[in-house]
């Protein structure tokens with residue numbers, strides 16, 4: 001189970017915040033950053049801002065020397081506000097409006113993701129001379145939250161995209177991929193690194209020397225199951241880079257989002273109702289004051305299974321269906337695979353949902369059904 005830190009426990013005990021809320025322990029974020037930095041000392045870290053853009057998190061990471069992977073002008077502004085300089089910001093979204101690229105360029109950003117020639121042309125028009133890296137498809141196998149299909153081009157196509165960039169006066173800088181979020185397999189980077197090395201060779205034959213491999217995110221958060229350590233990922237990735245690039249090692253960057261902040265957060269929520277649908281119903285329904293629209297969107301298809309702690313965890317357990325509070329029938333968290341909770345659980349009990357530092361606050365609806373967006377405290 002992810003840590004329920006003493007600082008979070010004390011905060012909840014002393015402040016007793018009303019309503020569901022996320023509490024993030026910055027010490028955990030700092031420790032995670034340092035373990036990435038220590039494990040991959042020659043790799044630059046670009047924190048994926050979308051995982052949790054709380055200003056305190058961005059500021060703490062900026063102070064530690066982190067760079068930032070951003071997907072929009074607003075995320076770039078947040079990184080600047082946290083103290084990052086333009087040379088520490090990448091515009092990593094492959095789908096950008098040309099006027100947003102122009103704004104990023106005016107702010108000094110010179111590093112852009114592409115996955116097709118049309119995107120290269122936008123950048124050449126409004127961000128001349130910038131560095132571009134080409135994202136390649138990755139199947140997302142073994143990931144609990146795959147990102148396949150939508151982003152990236154076939155590795156076979158990447159050389160022509162990069163050559164197009166070179167011809168238009170951009171710096172064809174490298175290759176990127178994302179092996180899928182919550183990637184449990186430490187060896188998942190190997191196939192993509194083999195493809196990247198092939199693209200480097202092909203480009204060299206065309207007289208263009210690529211420099212950088214962007215290894216993306218994918219580093220996991222500890223939910224109900226154990227996950228390999230940051231060190232295990234670092235070792236597997238380093239081994240693959242050596243195997244595929246030999247002595248001619250590229251610059252590397254990583255873009256951890258979930259792996260940086262997931263374990264730093266705990267959501268406090270409350271049991272609103274416990275009921276059965278018929279007299280002989282085997283499985284109880286437990287309704288919380290937080291659901292898919294309140295920040296737990298990643299329970300979609302029951303993909304992410306969060307640990308839920310109660311004050312009665314020593315008691316006998318039975319399987320429950322867990323649902324959120326809104327009047328929308330998709331607002332059910334776990335039903336296909338029911339979730340064991342204590343039989344003694346009561347209406348009004350507090351529950352703690354751990355491992356919720358990433359992809360919660362920003363996925364929460366503004367006010368669906370009149371429920372406030374998820375409040376967050378960064379301590």
Ligand SMILES: *Cc1c(COP(=O)(O)O)cnc(C)c1O
Nearest residue numbers: 048092181217218255256257258
């Ligand atoms: C979302 C995203 C990340 C972060 O992924 P995690 O699995 O949360 O680490 C990294 N890079 C890009 C381009 C992304 O879109």
